[in-house]
Amino acid sequence: MSSEVKDFNHKVAPDWCPGCGDFGLLAGLKKALPSVSLETHDVMVVSGIGCSSNLPGFINTYGLHTLHGRSLPIAQGFKLANHKMTVVAVGGDGDGYGIGVGHLVHAMRRNIDMTYLVMNNSIYGLTTGQTSPTSGFQMKTKSTPFGNPELPLNPLTLALGSGCGFVARVYTGHVTQLIDIVQKAIKHPGFALIDTFSPCVTFNKINTHQYYKENVKDINKLGHNPSDLYAAFREATREDCITTGIFYQSDRPCYEASEEETLREPLFAHKLGISREEETALMAEFV
Amino acid sequence: MMVHSKQRNSVIVRIAGAAGDGIASAGEFFGKICARQGLHIMAYNAYQSAIRGGHVWLQLHVGSEKTLTHGEKPDVAILLNRTSPAVHIPDMKSGGVVFYNSSLITEDLSKMRDDLTYHHFPFLETVNVPGATAVMANTMLVGCLIEVLGINHELGLDVIRERYSKKGVEIVDLNSKVFERGMEWAQQNAKRFDLALKGDGKKRMFLTGNHAFGMGFLAHGLKFYAAYPMSPSTGILHYLATKAKSHKIVVKQTEDELAAVNFIIGAAHAGVRTATATSGGGFALMTEGIGLAGMLEEPIVVVNVQRGGPSTGIPTKQEQGDLNQMLGASQGEFSRIVLAPTDTEDAFHTAGRALNLAEKYQVPVLILSDLFLSEHFQTCVPFQVKQPIERGKIQNSVNGQYKRFLITDDGISPRLLPGTPGGMYCSPSDEHDEEGIVTSDVLAGLPEARELRIKLQSKRMRKLEAIRREEMRPPTLTGPQDAEFTLMGWGSTYDAIEEACQIFAQFGTKVNHLHFTDLFPLPTEKVLEILNSCKEVIGVEGNYTGQMAKLIRMETGFHIKRSVNRFDGEPFTGEDIYNRVKKELAYV
Ligand SMILES: Cc1ncc(C[n+]2csc(CCOP(=O)(O)OP(=O)(O)O)c2C)c(N)n1
Ligand code: SF4
Ligand SMILES: [Mg+2]
Numbered sequence: 044m045s046s047e048v049k050d051f052n053h054k055v056a057p058d059w060c061p062g063c064g065d066f067g068l069l070a071g072l073k074k075a076l077p078s079v080s081l082e083t084h085d086v087m088v089v090s091g092i093g094c095s096s097n098l099p100g101f102i103n104t105y106g107l108h109t110l111h112g113r114s115l116p117i118a119q120g121f122k123l124a125n126h127k128m129t130v131v132a133v134g135g136d137g138d139g140y141g142i143g144v145g146h147l148v149h150a151m152r153r154n155i156d157m158t159y160l161v162m163n164n165s166i167y168g169l170t171t172g173q174t175s176p177t178s179g180f181q182m183k184t185k186s187t188p189f190g191n192p193e194l195p196l197n198p199l200t201l202a203l204g205s206g207c208g209f210v211a212r213v214y215t216g217h218v219t220q221l222i223d224i225v226q227k228a229i230k231h232p233g234f235a236l237i238d239t240f241s242p243c244v245t246f247n248k249i250n251t252h253q254y255y256k257e258n259v260k261d262i263n264k265l266g267h268n269p270s271d272l273y274a275a276f277r278e279a280t281r282e283d284c285i286t287t288g289i290f291y292q293s294d295r296p297c298y299e300a301s302e303e304e305t306l307r308e309p310l311f312a313h314k315l316g317i318s319r320e321e322e323t324a325l326m327a328e329f330v
Numbered sequence: 331m332m333v334h335s336k337q338r339n340s341v342i343v344r345i346a347g348a349a350g351d352g353i354a355s356a357g358e359f360f361g362k363i364c365a366r367q368g369l370h371i372m373a374y375n376a377y378q379s380a381i382r383g384g385h386v387w388l389q390l391h392v393g394s395e396k397t398l399t400h401g402e403k404p405d406v407a408i409l410l411n412r413t414s415p416a417v418h419i420p421d422m423k424s425g426g427v428v429f430y431n432s433s434l435i436t437e438d439l440s441k442m443r444d445d446l447t448y449h450h451f452p453f454l455e456t457v458n459v460p461g462a463t464a465v466m467a468n469t470m471l472v473g474c475l476i477e478v479l480g481i482n483h484e485l486g487l488d489v490i491r492e493r494y495s496k497k498g499v500e501i502v503d504l505n506s507k508v509f510e511r512g513m514e515w516a517q518q519n520a521k522r523f524d525l526a527l528k529g530d531g532k533k534r535m536f537l538t539g540n541h542a543f544g545m546g547f548l549a550h551g552l553k554f555y556a557a558y559p560m561s562p563s564t565g566i567l568h569y570l571a572t573k574a575k576s577h578k579i580v581v582k583q584t585e586d587e588l589a590a591v592n593f594i595i596g597a598a599h600a601g602v603r604t605a606t607a608t609s610g611g612g613f614a615l616m617t618e619g620i621g622l623a624g625m626l627e628e629p630i631v632v633v634n635v636q637r638g639g640p641s642t643g644i645p646t647k648q649e650q651g652d653l654n655q656m657l658g659a660s661q662g663e664f665s666r667i668v669l670a671p672t673d674t675e676d677a678f679h680t681a682g683r684a685l686n687l688a689e690k691y692q693v694p695v696l697i698l699s700d701l702f703l704s705e706h707f708q709t710c711v712p713f714q715v716k717q718p719i720e721r722g723k724i725q726n727s728v729n730g731q732y733k734r735f736l737i738t739d740d741g742i743s744p745r746l747l748p749g750t751p752g753g754m755y756c757s758p759s760d761e762h763d764e765e766g767i768v769t770s771d772v773l774a775g776l777p778e779a780r781e782l783r784i785k786l787q788s789k790r791m792r793k794l795e796a797i798r799r800e801e802m803r804p805p806t807l808t809g810p811q812d813a814e815f816t817l818m819g820w821g822s823t824y825d826a827i828e829e830a831c832q833i834f835a836q837f838g839t840k841v842n843h844l845h846f847t848d849l850f851p852l853p854t855e856k857v858l859e860i861l862n863s864c865k866e867v868i869g870v871e872g873n874y875t876g877q878m879a880k881l882i883r884m885e886t887g888f889h890i891k892r893s894v895n896r897f898d899g900e901p902f903t904g905e906d907i908y909n910r911v912k913k914e915l916a917y918v
Binding site: 055058082084085087088092097099103104105106107108109110112113116117118119120121122123124127128145146148302304305306309310311315316317321322323325326327329330 | 362366537548553554577579582586595596598600602603604618619713715749753756757766767771772
C-alpha cells in the first residue's frame, strides 16, 4: 500500500490568515511525506504553541500539539520510545528560537533522528505581533514601537555551531525546493533543522512574500558543497543576498546508535517486568 | 533522657570527619557487615553541599531489633578531624566512648567532658602495614568498631573479599590485614562493649530510598527515565544509569527539568512506562509539563525528593515543605495523584504502584519523598514484587473512528498507541473534543464549544473521583485505641513517630499514630471517620505551616489544632518528637 498526498488531508481546514506562509509549508510537508514512502500512521508531528504550531491539527497523521517551546523534548522522548515512527517537529520562531532555544541547542548536539521545521516569520503571530528572536534590528512591532534594540539571532550559525548534522533554509513559497529539502531531511539519519521563511501577512510588513521572492538565492544551485562546514558558515552569514538551500550535512551517527542493543525492538514493544532471578540479582547487590 | 538504658541490644555509632575522608564508604562497609549478621541499622548521613572542605558525619543506629531512627545521642563516636570534637563531644551519651584521630586532634578532650572514655587512635601510624595508604585508615577503623561491638569479623573479611576482588588478591590481602590490625588495636587498647547485639541471621540489604525507588521502577516495567541532576534526587538517576544496558531501558540526562518532564511525556505518549525525579526547584520547572500531562491524559510519574526550601534552600537537608507545591502544581484543574511512601521498602512498592495508577487512570502521579527517605541507608529484607503490572485500557487496533478522548463513565478513554494503522489523531494541549480536535480557537465561546468544554473537563475530573473511591488508602492508625492523643504524620516520618509512641508508652502515656501515604485525593469520608475516633490529634510535620493539617482541614473540615513542626533541616527522631510534643502539651 502506498500513500498519496490526499491521504494526509485533514478534515479540519487550517485557520491561518489567507496568504500566511504556513500554508506553503503544510502543502510541502503533505507532498514530501508520501514521496518518501511514509503512510499516514508512520508519522508523528509534534508542535509547540503559536499559529504555526497549530499545524498538527491540519494534517492526517499522528500528532501532539504541546506547550510553547517544548515540542523538541516531547518529540525526542517520543522518538526514543518508538523509533520506528518518523518524527517531525514543527513550530514558530518564538517557539523554537525564543522560549525553546535551550532545547534546540541540545537537540542538535544530541542528534536524535528527527526533522524540525521552523516556520520563521520574524514575529509572534498568535499573540498579535510582538518582536521575535529573528525580528530585524530596529524593526517596529507592538512590543517595540520605537524599534527593536536587539540583534536578530542567526538560526543557521547557531545550528552549525551546535553540531547539527543537517542544516537548511527555504522560503515556503518555493514549494519544489521545500519538498526536496524536507524529503532529504527526513531521510537524513539524525537531527535535521530546516529554518523556513514563512511570512506572517498580518503582523510583519517587512519580511513579506515579495521580500523573499526578490532576495533569496539557492546556494545549492550556486555550487555550495554541503559537506564543507566553513563554507556553510560563510553562506549562512552572507549579506549580499538571503541564502537558502542545504548548508550543511554530515554523516555522524545518530543518537540511537548509542542505544543499539536496547533499541533493537522499539522501547514501547518491550516485554515488561523482571523475572524472579533478575529480582534476586538486583537485591543481591545490596546484601 | 535515656531511652536505651534498660536493654543494651542496640548501639548508636557516629563517624565524623572532613568531606572527602571516605566516611560514607566506611559507613557502608560497616553497615553491610552488620546487615549480614542479621542486625538492623538505620543510618543518617549529615553532609553539606560541598565536595571537600565541609564537616560531615554519619550516624548509625545498630540493633538486634528494628531500629526506627538513627537516634539522638551516640554511644560511640569516631572523630577524624580537628573540627570533630567541638561538634560531637557535647552530643555524646553519658558513659560513651570516643575514638579520635590523635594524628590530627591534639588537645586534651577529657577537659571537654569527663564522663566519656577517650581512646586516641593514631590512624596513620597504626596502619603500619606495608603498602597501606591513608584511606585504608577507614578499613582499620571499621575493624576496630567490629571488635568493640563484638560483631562477627569473618563477615567483614567476606565483604572485603567481594569489594576488592576485581582489584586483585594483593589488594584484598592488604585490606584484610589493615582490617585485622584495627581489631588487634582494639583488643589491646579498648574494652569490648557490654552489649547483646544479636542478629537473626537473615541477610538484609543495606540501601537508600533512592536505590529502592530506582529498583521499584525497574522491577515494575519502567522503560524510560529522564532527569536533570538535583540533590537529593540524583541517586535514582545514578542507580538507573548503571542498569540501563543490562535491563534494556533508556536513561537520559536532559538539559534541564523542563526537558526531563517533557521527554517522559513524549515517551509515555508512545506507550512506554516512564518516570523522572527531581527536587523542589526542578519540580517547579516541571510544573507546566505536569499540567500538560493532565490535559493530554498521559501517564507519567514524577518523584519530588524534598529538601530545605524555599529557592535553592538547603540542598542537603531535610524538609517536608513541598506538599502545597504538589497539590497546586500547574494552572487549571485536572486529576492527579500524590503519594508519600513511609520508608525504604515502601519506596520500592510505591514506585510500582505509581506506574500502575498512572497508566490505569492516565494521570500524572506525583511521589513525595524527602532527603531523609531518599538518602539514608537502612537494612531491609530483600523486596519482592507484589503488584502485577496493570496497564489500564489500551486498544491495539481500530474499528471505525478512534476517539482518543472518548467520554466514558469513569472518565478513562482507551489509549491507542501511535503507529497503529487507521487511528491517527492529534492530542492537543488546547481544549479539544473527543477526537482531539481543538475547540479553543475559532470555536471558543460558541455554545457548542462551551458544551464540549463542560463534557471534556468533567470527563477528566471524573477520574479523580474514581481514584478517590477505588484506589486511595485511608491513613493507618496504629497503637492503643484508647490513646490520650494521636500523632498525625505523613510520608517518611512513619518510623520516627512510631518510636515516639514507644517512648510515650515507656513513660506510661498512651499515644497512637495516624499516618498518611495517600495524600491526594484523600478518601475524605474514611479520613473523617478515623479522625473523629481520635481524642485529640497533634500534627507532626517537617515544615513551618503544617501543610498536611491544612489539606485535611480543606478536604474534610477537620481542624487539627495542635502541631509540632521541625524545619531546622534535620530529620525527626522519636526522642525529638517526644520532647516537642511534651513541650506542646505543656502550653494548655
Ligand atoms: C509559556 C507560555 N508563554 C507565552 C505563551 C503565549 N504565546 C503563545 S504563542 C506565542 C508566540 C508565538 O510566536 P511563534 O512561536 O513565532 O509562532 P507564530 O504564531 O509566529 O507562528 C506566545 C508568546 C504561551 N502560550 N505559553
Ligand atoms: S497571524 Fe500571521 S502567522 Fe498567524 S496565521 Fe495570520 S498570517 Fe499566519
Ligand atoms: Mg513567529
